Structures are given as structure tokens and as C-alpha cells.
Amino acid sequence: MKLLIRSFVVLLLSAATALAGTPGEVTPGNTLRNAKLYGFAGDFRWLDEFRGKPLIINVWASWCGPCRSEMGALERLSKRYGGKQFNIIGISTDDDANAAYAFIMKSGITFDNYLDHNLTLENMLGANTIPLTLLIDAQGRVLEKVRGAQAWDSPELVEFIARTFRVKL
Numbered sequence: 598m599k600l601l602i603r604s605f606v607v608l609l610l611s612a613a614t615a616l617a618g619t620p621g622e623v624t625p626g627n628t629l630r631n632a633k634l635y636g637f638a639g640d641f642r643w644l645d646e647f648r649g650k651p652l653i654i655n656v657w658a659s660w661c662g663p664c665r666s667e668m669g670a671l672e673r674l675s676k677r678y679g680g681k682q683f684n685i686i687g688i689s690t691d692d693d694a695n696a697a698y699a700f701i702m703k704s705g706i707t708f709d710n711y712l713d714h715n716l717t718l719e720n721m722l723g724a725n726t727i728p729l730t731l732l733i734d735a736q737g738r739v740l741e742k743v744r745g746a747q748a749w750d751s752p753e754l755v756e757f758i759a760r761t762f763r764v765k766l
Contacts, residue, residue, distance in 0.1 A: 618723055618725075619719065619720040619721075619722075619723050619724065619725050620720045621720045621721050622720060622721065622722070622723040623721055623722070623723070623739055624723070624739065625739045625740065625741065625742060626738065626739065627738065627739060628736065628737045628738045628739075629644060629721065629722075629733060629737045629738075629739060630644075630721060631643055631644050631645040632644045632717055632718055632721060633714075633717075634686070634688075634711040634718075635711055635712045635713075635714050636709075636711055636712075637694060637697070637698045637701070637710065637711075637712060641711075642709075642711075644737075645737070647684055647686070647733075647737075648735060648736065648737050649735055650682070650683055650684055650735055651682065651683035651684070651732070651733065651734055651735055651762040651764070652683060652684050652685075652686065652732075652733040653671075653674075653683060653684070653685045653686075653730060653731070653732055653733070653749075653758070654686055654687075654688060654722065654730065654731045654733060655667075655671055655685070655686070655687045655688070655728060655729075655730045656687075656688045656690060656713075656718070656719065656722055656724040656727050656728060656729040656730070656731075657687055657688070657689060657690070657727055657728050658689060658690045658691050658697070658727055659689065659691050659693075659696045659697045659699070659700035660691070660696070661727050661728065663727075663728055663745060663746035664727055664728040664746065665700070665704075666746050667728055667746040667747055667748070667749065668687075668704055668706060669704070670747070670748045670749040670750045670751070671685060671687070671706075671708065671749050671750075672704070672705070672706055672707065672708065673749075673750040674749045674750045674755070674758075675707065675708040676707070677750065678755075678758075678766055679708055682762065682764040682765075682766060683758070683762055683764070684709075685708045685709075686708060686709045686710065686711065687701075687706070687708065687709070687710035687711070688710070688711055688712075688713050688718050688719075688722070688724075689710060689711070689712050689713065690713050690716075690719050690724060690727060691712065694712050697710070697712060722742075723742060726744055726745075728744075728745065728746055729742060729743070729744055730742075730743045730747065730749070731743075732758065732761045732762065734762070740761050740762075741761055
């Protein structure tokens with residue numbers, strides 16, 4: 598039994614090591630650096646343009662099944678609350694911009710999405726696994742990082758968002 602417990606602990610520690618940070622990762626409690634956000638139409642914005650209102654950032658890829666499965670919930674959340682008490686954006690880690698754009702169009706996603714060039718955002722956000730969703734306060738400080746697909750429009754997660762951002766939804 599002790600060997601089984603020891604093996605389990607080693608497995609947990611190995612998993613924690615595998616989720617170690619990415620180069621330049623901004624951890625919870627710290628402020629995101631400004632970065633260029635590349636749109637799918639060749640346009641761009643700066644991450645700092647989203648300051649002044651809480652922000653949800655979802656990191657995804659078109660080839661990622663769990664990423665695709667949570668997009669509907671993010672879209673419903675965006676339509677219900679986006680732009681009012683907080684904004685929502687997506688960051689695609691796809692190598693193929695056409696695949697990411699095709700997924701956005703086919704899925705009917707209307708919240709802003711950007712393509713991560715050069716792994717800049719992937720590393721800064723700590724996206725060594727996807728999907729990854731970050732809750733950022735109005736000053737650009739990382740409040741929470743949530744790994745894995747979630748039902749973001751569920752009552753429980755809407756309450757989690759409201760509590761984290763300290764807003765009434």
C-alpha cells in the first residue's frame with residue numbers, strides 16, 4: 598500500500614512539473630504586459646486597449662476538441678454579458694490562421710479573436726495546456742487561470758465570474 602501511495606505522489610509531482618510555467622509567464626496577482634493582438638483580417642490591437650474593464654481571455658486552437666466544445670458557452674456568455682461588465686476575447690494558438698478563421702466562421706463566434714504570432718501570448722498567458730481561460734481585472738492583473746473546457750454560461754461559473762470580478766451579473 599505504501600508503494601502505491603508513493604507512486605501516486607510521484608505521479609502528482611510529475612504532473613505539477615509538467616504544468617510548470619512557460620517562458621515569461623505572468624502568474625496570478627501580476628499584471629499582463631502590453632502585447633500586439635493580430636486580427637484575422639490583417640488588423641491589430643494592443644492588449645492594453647482592453648484595460649478599464651475586466652477581461653476574460655480564452656486561449657484555444659481549432660484542432661483542440663475541448664477548446665471547440667467550450668466555444669458555444671463562451672459565445673452565449675459574451676452575448677449575455679460581454680461588453681457590459683466585462684469583455685471576452687479569444688487567442689488562437691493555431692499555426693494555420695485559415696483553420697482558426699474557418700472554425701470561427703463555421704461556429705458563428707462573434708466575440709473578438711486574435712491569432713498568436715511568435716508564441717508571445719501563449720507564453721505570457723501560461724498556455725502550456727489548452728483550453729486556458731484567464732480572468733483579468735480592469736487594470737490588467739491576472740486574477741484566475743482556469744484550465745480545461747468549462748460551461749462558462751452555467752449559473753455556477755457566472756457566479757464565479759461575478760465573484761472574481763466583484764460585479765453583479
